[in-house]
Amino acid sequence: MNSSSSDMDIDPEVPKSPSSPVCSTNDNLSSYDIGLFVQRSSADGINLIPGLQKKIWTPPDGYSFPASGPRNLKFxxxxxxxxxxxxYSEREDGAFCKCCVLFCARAGGVGRQxxxxxxTNPLRNWKKALDTFEKHNxxxxxxxxxxQWSLRLEIEDENALSIDLQLSKQKLDFINESKLRMIPIIETIILCGRIRNCLGTLESIHTFFIYPKRQNALQDAINEDETLRESRLKKLKKFCKTRWVEQHESVATYLHLQPAVIRALDVISTTWKDPTTSSGAFQLLSAIKTANFQISMHILSSVHSLTLSLSRVLQSENQDLGEAIELADAAKQVLLERRENxxxxxxxxxxxxxxxxxxxxIELRKPRLASKQTQRSNVQTDSVQDYFRITIYIPYIDLFLTHIQDRFLNHRKILSNFACLFPNKMKNFNEESCAQLFEPYSSILRDDSRDIWVDEVKLWRQRIAGKNVKNSLEALDVxxxxxxxxxxxxxxxxxxxxVTTATNERSFSTLRRLKTYLRSTMSEDRLNELASLNIHRDVEVDPQRVLEKFFSTPRRVNLLYNN
Incomplete structure (x- = not known):
């Protein structure tokens, strides 16, 4: 039974008046008067308005039922x-069975009369009302x-499954499996929201101190602190959304300057007369002085410090995918040890x-929790330390491990076949693995014969046997x-x-510097040459050779050139 409405609005359209007389002229007629649903077709019984059964109009206390007939009988x-x-229908001044009006076909009884x-018609014969009620019952x-009335109520109250799910076990299993898969997604979103709250506060703090006057207030607070006075860190760093190295440096810089930041915000919020600035400083100060912010910031600093070396290597030039995966694997092992301890x-x-x-x-306490969680279980602990360890620290490490696994370690399958080119990585030659490497790249190799490829790899392995060739760049040199x-x-x-998008980002940055609106119509050759000059700055260009290249083509230039 489908509990959703089909093409009906919340307020049903009042049907045309039936042939029976209308006894009420009340302008405030309820849109849920049972008499308005009498003219519905029998097929509409399964497409009712959600919650309609509980909305059927009932005469309020003190309602005066109209009298009828010579004896002035009434409902x-x-x-x-x-x-x-x-x-009771005020519109029809009669009684109806709301169950049969909504769910019963318009024919029934003996012979389907x-x-x-x-x-279909209201009962107005109040003299024989009780006998009619008993017979109908x-x-x-x-x-x-x-x-059908009771089944629909159970479905709407979520005490029973809808009819289509009761009939299809496969559909029910699919829905239950989808719910189970969505729970980790919801938990991840909640975790990211908690971490993101502290990062949003960190970005707001950096933006707040961009202005010179506020920056001077921060400098004064730094100079007043004996431990920070000699520090080389004098400014907060912007949190980068893409580079892990800058993320760690931003968090570490803030934690180092946090005493000065708190002091500067306190001074601004209490002594400055500008209401916008002082209220903004007070809001940031209130956000900083929370257990969630402090714990999240220190967790970020602790976890990112483990992967700092990996991040720096990944953003370097000439990075080999094999070495990157080895470094990622080492970082994963360290994080797993953190997870276990x-x-x-x-x-x-x-x-x-x-x-x-x-x-x-700063008060260290657990946040307020719902007495009954429906989407996930409450953390059953009274310890503040255990609460934040279970809800933030462990899930964040798990999330970090998942990212490392997805971004790097899943490439092991791609590199496993390339290992046949390096004797120090695959000591025993595997011809099957070598053949598997050949298949996807056969169209771009010089020889499209599998046997030629395998024999060439065998000769190559003998050529570099005993040499400490670690990666593809070193192998290309020999x-x-x-x-x-x-x-x-x-x-x-x-x-x-x-390995990462750092190389592509460098190319984009180079093109952004070159292809400005003044050079928007340059040819492809000129763009490539300018990009080469900009990227390969370590290559020295001989002006004499440039001049020779310039005069190698006849030109309409009145210049004399002598070799």
Whole structure:
């Protein structure tokens, strides 16, 4: 049974008045009067407005039911309490069975005769009302409608599955599996939100002190601190969103200058008369003096310091993918050790944060938690240290490990076949692995024969046997392209396999400096030559050879050139 509405709005359109007379002229007629749904087709019973069953209009206390007939009989409120399926229509001045109106077909009973009172027509004969109610309550079509009514209520209250899920176990299993897969995504988003909160505060602090007057206030606070007076760090660094080295330096610089930052913000918030600046300083100071910010910043500093050397190597030039994966593997092992000894390592971080909190009157406490979590389980601990270790420290290390695995270590399969070119990495030659390396690159090699390729690799391995060749760049220096053309081409492919986007970013930066709006119409040859001059600055250019090149082509230039 589908609990969602099809093409209906929240407020149903009032159907045309039926043939029976309308007894009420009330302008404030409820849009959920049961009489408005009598003219619905039987197929509409499964496409009801969500929550309609609980919205059916009920006469309020003190409502005066209109009298009719010579005896002035009228609808009795006690009937609504006796028969839960009964509803009164102010529009029709009559009684209906709300279950049958919404769910019953317009035919039923013996011989499938057309249904009348309480279903398609209102009951207004109050003298025989009780007998009619009892007879209707015992009918089979009413019992079926009552069952559908209760099933729909259970589905809307989430106490029962919808009919399509009850009939299709495969669909139900798919939904349950999707929910299980979404839980780690939700937990990751929550973790990133917590870490991102402190990074957003860090960016706001850097932006706040960009202005010269505020920067002078920070310099005064640094000079007043004896431990920071002789420090070479005088300014906060902007947090870079892409480079891990700059991220670590930004966090480390802030933690080093945090005493001066707190003092400067305190002075600005209490002594400066500008309301915008003083209120901004007070807000930043309030954000800094929270346990979540302090712990998150120290966790970032601790974890990023482990991968600092890896980040610097990855951003260097002429980086080999094989060496990058080895460094990433080493960083992963260190992080795994941190993960296994999380309780011991986080104890040191929490001790540092506790000392800072005691100095600046920062309360270390757990955030408020919901009494009943529906999407994930609460952390069952009363310790503040254990809470932050479980909710921030361990998940952040796990997230970092996942990133290293996805970005670097998944390339092992690509490099495993290239190992056949290096005897020190694959001591026993594997012909199958060598053939697998040949298949994807056969179209760009000089010889498209698999046997020629395997034999050439065997000769190449004998050529460099005993030499300490570690990577593709060193191998290219000793590889003769004429003697080993296919191996030489394969080594070039390995050398240009991208490690990170740093190389591409350098190219983009170079082109941004060259192709300005003044040079937007330059030819491709000129752009390539200017880029080569800009990138390869270590190559000395002989002006004499440039002049010879210039005069090698006839020109309409009245210049004399003598060799």
């Amino acid at each position: 009795q409120r006690s009937w609504l309490l006796t028969y839960s399926w009964l509803a 057309t249904l009348g009172q309480l279903v 015992a009918s089979e079509y009413h019992k079926r409608s009552l069952l 999380a309780e011991k390592d986080f104890r040191g971080i929490f001790k540092t944060v506790s000392e800072i909190s005691a100095k600046y009157d 590889c003769n392209g004429d003697a080993f053309p296919n191996v030489h081409q394969m080594l070039r492919i390995l050398a240009v396999l991208p």
